[in-house]
């Protein structure tokens with residue numbers, strides 16, 4: 078099982094480029110199931126979750142061809158409709174094929190995604206809303222079995238709680254439903270907006286993009302399109318935090334600073350003197366002590382839950398007491414125990430982690446548990462004394478393209494190695 082070996086204390090400087098957004102690429106790939114002609118997607122990140130989604134699409138009869146940074150997805154002639162457990166269990170975002178399959182092939186069989194390290198993560202809101210568009214759904218031996226023999230029909234849906242992939246599933250389903258659909262209490266994450274822009278390019282009729290109410294007039298069919306996915310705001314935020322933590326002047330380029338406003342506001346409050354231009358965040362060496370800042374994760378445009386672990390790692394080096402409250406998921410503090418092994422002073426009470434800094438960190442072996450927790454451990458390893466080993470970095474590879482390559486290009490010393498089968 079691969080690990081990272083990190084030599085702490087190296088200062089970062091130079092420029093790091095941000096890859097395409099994993100969480101925009103996943104729904105955009107699923108949306109190709111709606112198209113009656115090839116769809117070209119550009120800027121897809123080379124990460125494991127994208128490979129998994131392409132395998133799901135190929136199981137459903139589509140073909141994905143790659144050339145010069147573009148992926149062309151061609152719909153198959155078949156009417157396959159089963160996304161199997163062995164794929165779905167490795168990536169819960171596979172449930173994003175449910176809406177498109179129902180809309181275009183009028184049936185779907187998708188394994189119920191299990192829970193994961195950060196919570197139960199049910200999909201009840203997705204299923205309730207699809208039923209309101211006329212789908213018949215049941216659970217059969219761990220699979221969602223769904224049919225819409227007469228096709229989906231438009232309807233009015235209000236999500237009981239904001240759900241990103243729930244919004245995306247329903248938006249895709251509504252594009253081919255008969256009549257008008259109104260979706261209330263929608264997620265406003267940039268990745269939802271990016272999906273909507275792809276669907277519009279495919280000929281979908283959507284209004285309210287970027288707001289919490291989306292209106293869709295169903296159409297008979299959707300054409301192909303050529304779409305560049307947005308940059309990954311979570312990867313960008315991770316490198317901005319790395320630059321604050323261990324940087325002597327780092328430019329995080331090819332990103333959308335406007336997608337990072339909550340993080341940048343918290344960093345400004347902490348006394349970081351960064352600057353931004355259209356597609357970059359420039360972080361100078363930190364002058365003076367970092368101030369402790371408290372945050373609570375909320376849906377976009379609030380502080381992203383996917384940056385919570387990374388920000389908490391930063392706060393272990395800030396002067397004073399800060400509280401980090403996780404209000405989206407019920408169990409997203411897996412990284413805290415590992416950070417404490419490095420010497421961080423953090424106590425979790427319910428959904429809030431209380432951090433006291435600055436704490437001197439000493440390198441040791443730590444274990445990644447989920448995608449963003451593993452990023453937090455790498456960040457801590459950059460400033461820990463001595464050597465830090467991060468185990469189970471396959472979590473990291475799900476959502477970060479070549480993280481060690483990008484960090485080493487900035488001056489870090491991160492080695493990826495596999496100690497062999499028996500360790």
Ligand code: EPZ
Nearest residue numbers: 100170198199200201202203239240241242383405406448
């Ligand atoms: C998306 O997950 C992201 N994944 C997650 O990123 C991100 O953390 C999350 O949104 C929140 O921003 C993708 O976009 C592929 P939700 P999603 O539905 O859609 C509850 C990463 O690191 N809920 O917005 O699954 C749910 O349990 C990943 O890249 C229900 O109860 O999240 C959670 O508490 C991790 N029933 C809350 O709502 C439902 O039917 C928000 O979940 C759906 C959700």
